[in-house]
Amino acid sequence: METLRRNRTLLITLAILAFLLFTAIQGLSTRDWVITLLRGISVGAITFLVASGLSLIFGLLDVLNLAHGTLFMIGAYVGWTTYLRPDTLVDLLPPVLLLAAGLLLGPFWAALVGRWRTSRTVSRAWPWAALILAVALATLVFAQWPLARWDPAVAAQSPATYSLQLDQAIKAGQARAAPAPAAQGGLLRLAGAFLGSALLALGLAGFSAARYGGAGKVTGAPRRWALGALLLVTGVGIYTGDAALTRFLFGLDTAWLFLIALLVALVTGAALGALMEITLIRPLYTRPIYQLMLTLGLGVSGIELVQAIWGRTEFNMPKPALFQGSGAGCPATSIVDWLANGCSTIDMLGGRIRTYNELFVILIGVIVLVAVSVLLQRSRLGMIIRAGVQDSEMVEALGINVRQVFTLVFALGAALATLGGIIAAPSMGLSPLMGESLLLAALIALAIGGLTSFPGAAAGSLLVGLVQQFIIKYGQIGIRLPFLEQPFKPTPPLVPASTVLLMVIILLVLPQGLFGRKE
């Protein structure tokens, strides 16, 4: 009886799943329901990548990050660009690394400014001067880099053209010709990027000193200097080796390029998340409504920003060669067979399954689920996160820098969303609005799972994915209802509506959600 009570939520989830599955597969052939089931799990996996980050951030920081869908989309666009035009990555890395190196100076500036006594007017005015100078310098410098120079109207420059070329080259079994590295700024411009960000850091230090008083000593100074020096050296190194590196990247197999795209998306997400938490979210912890509005606004401006850089057109992303083949030996009959021939489909479980959409995506979902669970349950950071969800003040009183943990968790959550974006891109395609529907699905999944619970996010996402896909399937074949002459065919608007309905039913029975805790 005791074990029954303790595993109540698990049993309820399983019962709902079994019931839904049982009703859902009535009237479907084995082939159909296996495919639909896998598609549901796959959509659930992508939803989970967004929902898990949301739930981690909401649990520890009490911030409902409505910009999470936008982060998902940015992950897709950044990863896609890296995948198709690695030369863009190589060209952009030096200024970005130098920018980061300049920002690292912040705490040193703060310590310096703290010692500097001036009149009130001067101490209020000079940070503005530094800020304006920094922005002017940054505009001047960054206008020269490729991302800003892309003109979506010029077909030859557009990554969409590369996407098409890559697609055709693979189908024809040919290697791509590497484009000449884009012309880029000289060392002087690189120095400008560094100077600009150092000025920006100085300006910010000035503002915080004017408001909160100067900071004391710098914590972890040697590590900071080392990291800054490393960034500087790497940035200049990439700049000097630009042509060789570009040639090397274009010569790589698509699977490797895809892996690099994943990493770039992850790092971009983590960096954006950390930046967002430190600069915008942190000052507003005492004002949750403002925070909510801020994340909403960031989400919308993020979409506009992406449209400004990449245009409004929708793109597709060619899958890596491993998931693209259709020649001899395809469709594959086993996993080994698939790995040998790189087939796009595989005959398994009585159906024809797409290797990328249904196998790889689910695999990534499972890997992330296991990895984050292990992080939460087994590591010291995970212990601090779980304790902080309950009482972050007490964690701070134990001598743990909770603010730093907050930044880490925000970065982690954002990185999971951008990872989701690049994983979803080859199967969903890219559009500036791709994040919005996913954010809604993830929020519903969270509500079903119980907001702050990590296993809840997984279970909720799975349910949302399954319900969506089964409704879509029934939209094609119709449901036979006893009181209707014709089979009832759910229309496309019913797909999102069905998940909302599921949420309503679950919340009526369990107001805390499946894994939620009573307060």
Place this chain on the structure above:
Amino acid sequence: MPDAILEVQEVHTFIGQFHILQGVSVSVPRGGIVVLLGRNGAGKTTTLKTILGLLPPRQGQVIFDGQSVQGRRSFDIAALGIGFVPEHRAIFRSLSVAENLKIAERARGDLDRKADFIFGLFPDLKRLYRLPGNHLSGGQQQMLAVARALVPDNRLLLIDEPSEGLAPIIIEQMMHAIRQLSAESTVLLVEQNFVVASQLAESYVIIEEGRSVQAGLMADLVVDRETIQRYLGAA
């Protein structure tokens, strides 16, 4: 006082716009136990939180071991060697007993080093080591909260209402434990139960409406019926 481990000098603390502490001074000599006395809402807990920087003072300062902690963040202040046992047995309920202790480590191996001492004080915790915190009784949770503050080498322990809501026999155990651990580090206690406070502490500070109004030796206070009546109500 020349050898004070903690000097709280005329601190003023605000919570939001409310002026809670309006001049509290506390001096804690090294070794032994000092108790903060006063009615509900007088500002005793706020004083502890001010010391730790959880509620930074707007005026006045806190000096720990000869060093001002002004401008430091809480985690940094705690890391100087201050342990905090908050009121209401604030352990981490979703963490196991073992994790509740391990999270307090400031250096790897702290818990292994102190395990014998901690389980000597609270033998129950050894038996409950693997259980989640929310399965513990009130008394066991309070023991865990105190034990957690003992894991790193803290020179000062701030203990807020250790006897609150506990059965008399558990209070006995708790008092015994606090007396023993005060041999290792200085204790600043907040205690509503005057009987407990008078048996534990060597000296006292009375806080009344956000001001420290009187301080002295416990031995003198016990016989001073008038003061007890005036500031603490019936004793």
